Amino acid sequence: MRTGILPMLPVDLMDIFGSLSMIVLSILCFQCALALNRKESHNIIWTFLVWFCSGLLLFSLSRSIGHILKHLLVSSDLAHVWEGFRPVSGAMNTVAFILVGSITLFFSRVYRTYRRMLEDKKSIERANQKIAKWNLDLENMILERTRDLSASEEKYRRVFENSKDMLFICDVRGIIRDINPTGVDLLGLETREGAVGRNLFEWLDPGEADRVRLHIIKEGYVKDVELNLRRSAGGNLTVLLSGTAVYGEGEKPAEVEGTVKDITGRKQMELQLLQADKLASLGQLSAGIAHEINNPLGLVLGYTKLVLKEAGPEKELNEDLKIIEKHALNCKKIVENLLKFSRATSTTKSLVDLHDLIHDVVEVVANKFKVERVGLETRLAPDLPKVQADPDKIRQVFMNILMNGRQAIEGAGTIAIATSFDRQKGLISIRFTDTGSGIPQEIIHKIFDPFFTTKPTGMGTGLGLAVSYGIVKDHDGEIRVESNPGQGSAFIVELPVIMTDGRKMDHEVMQDERG
Template identity: 25%
Template sequence: MISISMLPVWLLDFGGALAMIILSGLCLHHALALARADRESPLAIFLLWFCGALFALAVSRSSGHILKHLLTFFGKKDLWLGLAPYSGSINSMAFIVIASVTLFFNRIETIMERMVRDREKIEKNSQDLFRLNKDIEAVIAERTKAGMALRIAHEVRNPVTIIGGMVRRLLNVYPPEEEGRLKLTHILDQARKLENLVSKFEAVRPESKKIFAPLNLNPIVAEAAESLQAEARAKEVSLIPALSRIPLFFHGNSSLIKIALAHLLRNAVNACAKGNRVVIATEMTAAGCQVTITDDGPGISGEILEVLFDPYRHVNRQSSGLGLPYVKQIINEHLGTVTVTSEQGKGTTILIILPTHLGELTGVAGGTYAI
């Protein structure tokens, strides 16, 4: 009577145990296929380990249930009592493996997400460096071309001027009917052509800003400040952008200006101690677009301040010796100015003025473009 009443329970237990083994085996099979398809996928590896541990748990637990009923049915319940602790320990180990795999891969997922973000940042920085390298190559090429043109113009103009002057003096001496006068006139015409050619060489000078374009200063300053936020947080220094509410348009190159601003901000952050502040502000003034970098750090001594932008005399900077002179060169390329004021113990202020694109065009037209 008891056997008949327990039969449905045993059948259900047997069926459930077999179903657990079959379903967990199918999960393991699919997880293995996913892992083989993408061996570098953290999710696929996690599923493989998880399904493997789940399959081991299903086999252990289901086998224990089946074995328990079989031994009980054949009257060997005492034997099951001796095997039960081993079966329970296997189940416990499977549970521990499942929990460990889940917790481990949860941490791995966080690390992988951070690695993906870092890779995106590296790719973006690589693209920025590539563009900057192209811009610097263009600047160097333009400088080389302009320098060669001016040198050739200088070397040719002197003898042409002498030849033209002597021919004009000879023409004043020769009578109009002399045959040699026609030859001298021809020489003078050729000298004038050489002078025109020299003028064309000199005209290369204003063409050296092809890589410059009208830009809004505010986004460039914001990107430069954002790129230094991690360094500032590591030193527990507050880096605060205070951007103008109106667009500040100027004529220049965004990569070069960003490099210059980032270098100045890095110097300010490195000079500051825990709890100091660095504020970078922008505004439009009568002189043009203004960028002010102010910090409340230790300041700069007067001796260093005098040679701050001198690549040959100033050797006490924390960064590379050519950093600040390069910054000054970039600002000069944009027809701007950079000045530094500082008082030891009270901080440093860096003031950058960049003319608007209209002012820049006027400057070039007036011949003030710096080579």
């Protein structure tokens, strides 16, 4: 049994209490380290703290249990048992201490590795930020480029849709893939869908279509090829076709992009201008012939009058001479009027009597109309005011209207000329009424268009009424037509009465003059 147990009791109790306290504190430290590590598992400091507290807990348990066991065995007279267990307890304490020290020493290396990992992580984060920025910039560039492409496509689509020429895309066989609204209208169709999928060359003459197709395949393009286009809605157009082959991966063209321009009006104008040039030449020839005829006519008239003076009272001879004189005078008037119409003069206005101009024109056409069984009637208003006008140009208007009326009459008929004066408006009206076939309502709005004619080629230029319209407008007047098919037509020319001070005579001016 131990001696002197009482003096050692406080020390033993303190040792036991300290050992228990060490166990409790090491457990609390271990729990705290675990809690911190759970919150920030990626933090190497907290990981080290868990390891360190684990070693500390092991050391505390080994040492504290050994001390408590020693006191219990010694106080129970089992010191010899403790003597056998003490080396084990010491070895466990040593192992625990070595473990704690190893953890501490190992941490420095782990910490350096951890720092390098942190730096690598930051580098990766910076790289990721740069990559994210580059991605954002790239996305913005792609978005901007997409917007630019969309705007460009929209712009060229507007050009495509709004072009006044036909624009088309087709394959080398001619199958239409896309076409603009002008092209749809030019082909005589109603919708784009009615054109897409059909062969463009079906609207062309077969020989011309083959020639265009082969030229595109061989040369890669065609330029301003004049073609005849047969519209689905009826009628033919003269067009200029240009096209360029678009090549794909192979050497053969994949598709053709092209334009078709309607030049029908231009071609008609060229033909009509050629006809007008011929008419001008004919006018010059007529003037020359008229001069040549005028000289012998003068001799005939002179000798006729001379023979009449010297002839005796022989009645039959005098009557024959008077007949010769009468017809020679008629021929002379016709020649003089022909000379008037053949002269090309600039507009020179003067005060003229419209009735005189009507008589001049009637004398020119009277014999021709009589032979063709077309009667001429005149109903001229008395006291018609004179107008400021170019007499040659107004004669031309009257002649054009009369000839147009004659051509509208099939067989026998009548053309009536009537004049009137509206004092309220200050307008003189000249009305030409024929008993012809009339004008269809669908073309009546076109009759004053240049080169518009319903006559076969070579039978008319389509310029007469258009020129007349321009002349009347140049005189501040109006020209219009009233017609019903099968009931004849009426052309009305209205010219203003111009006073000496340049004012038009209307109701207000007349009131001022009276007032």
